[in-house]
Amino acid sequence: MLSRVAERIYWMARYVERAENTARIINVNTNLLLDLPKKVTLGWQPLIDITGIKKLYNEHYPEVNERNVVKFLIADTRNFGSLINSLNAARENGRTIRDVIPREGWEKVNDLYLYTKNQLPQALSRRNRYDFLGHIINSTQGITGLLAGTMTHNFGYDFLRIGRNLERADMTSRIIDVRSANLLPEESEDLPPYETIQWMSVLQSLSAYQNYRQQVQTRVQRGEVLKYLLQDIYFPRAFNHCIREVQGSLKNLPRHMGPIRQLNLIIRSVETTQFDNMSKKALHRYIDNLQLQLAKLHKAISTTYFSIQDEKPTKAKKKKSKVTKKSGGKAKPSASAVSHSAGSAN
Amino acid sequence: MAIKWKNYTTDGFYDELILASGRPRKSASAICKYIAALKDDELQNRKDASELAIRTMGITFTVYSEEEGGTIDRAWPFDIIPRIITNTEWDLIENGLKQRVQALNMFINDLYNKQQILKDNIVPRQLIDDSTNFRPQCMGIKPPYGVWAHICGSDLVRDQDGTVYVLEDNLRVPSGVSYMLENRAIMKRIFSELFEDYSIRPVDEYPSKLYDCLAAISPRKVNKPEIVVLTPGIYNSAYFEHSYLAQQMGAELVEGPDLRVGDDDCVYMRTVEGLSKVDVIYRRVDDLFLDPEAFNPDSILGVKGLMRAWKKGNVALANAPGAGVADDKVIYTYVPKIIKYYLDEDPILPNVPSxxxxxxxxxxxxxxxxxxxxxxxxxxxxxxxxxxxxxxxxxxxxxxxxxxxxxxxxxxxxxLLALSTAPTLVDHSAEPRHLDLRPFILSSNETYVTTGGLTRVALRKGSTVVNSSQGGGSKDTWIVED
Known part of the structure; x- marks a missing residue:
């Protein structure tokens, strides 16, 4: 499989997943605000922090309020991580690999982009937002399911799963980080019932509430939720599960030593760390580091499979010369190769 | 109200299916009878079925549209009434095309080597010096079998008196063959009954013939050489065809940045398994964009060092760079002399007087x-x-x-030739529309001509412009028993 094709499949999957996650966090925040008393002013700042776009946001908007934040996250093309931009990037990556993925897969991605573009004006009002975001989540889940059921499960499919699960792991860790550090700064004694509600919202944004109740069976509390979302190996949006999915896919691929080594470091760290009584500060530091490790994993995958510019051909005899170094320099990306990582946006 | 052939007027043109008397030609009588027996709604069903097939098979070409903000895929109009040619006539045309392409390849090979034909003053040297498609970078190169134009698409037209002329040769990156293949697939779907009555020569072997043709020029004599199709990318008007042929041949569809030339002057493609050696490149990128080192330095469609690799014989390029020198429309007028010069034969297919x-x-x-x-x-x-x-x-x-x-x-x-016509479905009746024919000729260790080719039809009444970019459509082409 061509590196370019693999890379575009990977990014298409990441962007589709990113769109879904963006829809999820907006939806849950909207709901959460309805439950909280007026004097708890959590507001919308956390969503800006989760997506790592604080600086960019402040450049364009004078204040943090529902209208502005939702607009920035859904419709603003200046925000490279906005829903509309993610879907556009998914579509542009998908367009170039239309002959590799099943036709319906491309059509669904295309449809979703067009739907989103057409619905943008309505989506900004609180009344229509729930349906709009629900449609996004359903459609991206539909794309995942359709590809699972129709795409040949060869290398290409492995890259699809790697992209999706890396993005998912990334978002889960961001949500935990922001929700515990920023959104719940004062686990204040005078508002105990709301602590539970807030952790419930964390679970809900990951569709994890029901699963958590079944599996953990205790009341919703910080330590258990952290353990569940970071270490559980069964729940599909739990960090550990996502990383293990990446591991499974990588093992199908040739030359996976580099990425696997990096990945094993992450798994060992997540599985052996005690989260129960970790202080807010320590947790924040830990997740910061986890994100760094994820970025390293992406880099390892990218250099192994996508940009093998300067590697010596297996059968070539001579060593690298100046000439080939130059000729191996990356060509201008074509207009459609849309790939950047939000992981480095912190 | 079904189609009535006696109401069909050929207007003094040569019609491929219908005689001036309004009676179908013998070779077309079965299909004409079949179509005349269809009621309007049955005819419409067939038409709708063909359009549905085109959409579901994803047969498109890309056009640039300012209004719609970039390029869009369009389904290429298809007419369900086939164009029919008899075996006897086709055998003659096939031989004529083989003769012509053989001579053209000898001519190109001569131009880039001894230039004997210029020394003998058969073709004026001035024409070559002034040619925008002559590539001095190719001097001295001897590709396998002396073949430069491995894939040639020659446009044939028929005049009022029935004579078939060669209108032009396309020796660079001729396109259209995928539509020929898809047109047949559509016809089999919607007119399967007819295929039982007629013995129509199949066209389906083209992709495997193309593969064989390309495999034969591989520098490495291995069982399964690595063949790739090099496309300028999804915004090219013929991208559908590039992707289609790659799929049909089981070849990798690559873009310039997927390839690199190594220190050993061999070509490699970047795959998830590492760099993998490429033997043959069926390139659908124009000469001047092939290699920024040798031609246009700004090209990002090409591969730096590709010409070096090709000159060293480490990779085969089809068509070879520089082959376009012979499809210059001025050189065209010399082709009868070129055939005589190299083969000492009279041309089987005439040129249009020029x-x-x-x-x-x-x-x-x-x-x-x-x-x-x-x-x-x-x-x-x-x-x-x-x-x-x-x-x-x-x-x-x-x-x-x-x-x-x-x-x-x-x-x-x-x-201005009075191009022949064929009945074409317009609303619910058949009207004559002008057409041409583009057969494809493959050359390497052996020569192969498609059975028939792509019939292009000018859908606008009276128009003779058949190009897909300018309101043309296409028909299936049947080579049948006399």
Missing amino acids: YLCINKTERDYVLNNLDKLVVKPANESGGYGMLIGPKASAKEREQFANLIRRNPRNYMAQP
């Missing part, structure tokens, strides 16, 4: 008769930049006269 503007007497004739002639620039394709004298305004003719005077080498003129 006037070269570079020769003064012919130029004067052209300038005095612009209202009767079609004037073509030497190096354009797709029907662009030409003047159809009888249909042009006085002002357009005057503009062209100036162009010719300024650069006579760049123009040639031909009488």
Whole structure:
């Protein structure tokens, strides 16, 4: 499989997943605000922090309020991580690999982009937002399911799963980080019932509430939720599960030593760390580091499979010369190769 | 109200299916009878089925549209009434094409090596010196079997008296063969009954013949050489075809940045398994964009060092760079002489009589008769930049006269042929529409001609412009028993 094709499949999957996650966090925040008393002013700042776009946001908007934040996250093309931009990037990556993925897969991605573009004006009002975001989540889940059921499960499919699960792991860790550090700064004694509600919202944004109740069976509390979302190996949006999915896919691929080594470091760290009584500060530091490790994993995958510019051909005899170094320099990306990582946006 | 052939008028043109008397030709009688027996709604069903098939099979070509913000895929119009040619006539055409392409390849090979034909003054050296498609970078290269144009698409037209002429040869990156294959697939779906009555020669072996043709020029003599199709990318108008042929051959569809030339001057593609050696490149990128090192330095479609690798014989390119020198429309007028020179045979297929503007007497004739002639620039394709004298305004003719005077080498003129027609479905009746035929000829260790080819039809009444970019459509082409 061509590196370019693999890379575009990977990014298409990441962007589709990113769109879904963006829809999820907006939806849950909207709901959460309805439950909280007026004097708890959590507001919308956390969503800006989760997506790592604080600086960019402040450049364009004078204040943090529902209208502005939702607009920035859904419709603003200046925000490279906005829903509309993610879907556009998914579509542009998908367009170039239309002959590799099943036709319906491309059509669904295309449809979703067009739907989103057409619905943008309505989506900004609180009344229509729930349906709009629900449609996004359903459609991206539909794309995942359709590809699972129709795409040949060869290398290409492995890259699809790697992209999706890396993005998912990334978002889960961001949500935990922001929700515990920023959104719940004062686990204040005078508002105990709301602590539970807030952790419930964390679970809900990951569709994890029901699963958590079944599996953990205790009341919703910080330590258990952290353990569940970071270490559980069964729940599909739990960090550990996502990383293990990446591991499974990588093992199908040739030359996976580099990425696997990096990945094993992450798994060992997540599985052996005690989260129960970790202080807010320590947790924040830990997740910061986890994100760094994820970025390293992406880099390892990218250099192994996508940009093998300067590697010596297996059968070539001579060593690298100046000439080939130059000729191996990356060509201008074509207009459609849309790939950047939000992981480095912190 | 079904189609009634006796109401069909051929208007003095040669019609491929219907005689002037309104009776179908013998070879077409079964299909004409079949179609006449269809009621309007049945005919419409067939038409709808063909359009559905085109959509579901994803048969498209890409056009650039300012309004819609970039390129869009369009389904290519398809007419369900096939064009029919008899075996006997086809055998003659096939031999004529083989002869022609063989001579053209010998000519190109000679131009880049000894240039004997120029020394013998058969073709004026000046024409080659002035040619925009002659590539000095290719001098001294001897590709396998002396073949430069591995894939050739020659356009044939039939005149009023039934004579088939070669209108032009496309030796660079001819396209359209995928539509030929898909047209047949559509016809099998919607007219399967007819295929039982007729013995129609199949066209499906083209992709495997193409594979064999390309495999034969692989520098490495291995069982399964690595063949790739090099495309400019998804915004190219023929991207559908590039992707289709790659799939059909089981070859990798690559873009320039997927390939690199190593220190060993071999070509490699970047795969998830590492760099993998490439033997044959079926390139659908124009010469000048192939290699920024040898040609256009700004090209990002090409592969740096590709010419070096090719010159060293480490990779095969089809078609070879520089092959376009022989599809220049001025060189075209010399093809009968070229055939005679290299093969010592008379051309089996005639050229359309042509006037070269570079020769003064012919130029004067052209300038005095612009209202009767079609004037073509030497190096354009797709029907662009030409003047159809009888249909042009006085002002357009005057503009062209100036162009010719300024650069006579760049123009040639031909009488406006009365192109043959074939019945084409318009609403619920059949009307004559002009058409041409593009067969494809493969050359390497052996020569292969497609059975039939792509029939292109001008869907606008009276129009003779068949190009897909300018309102053309296509038909299936049947080679049948006499």
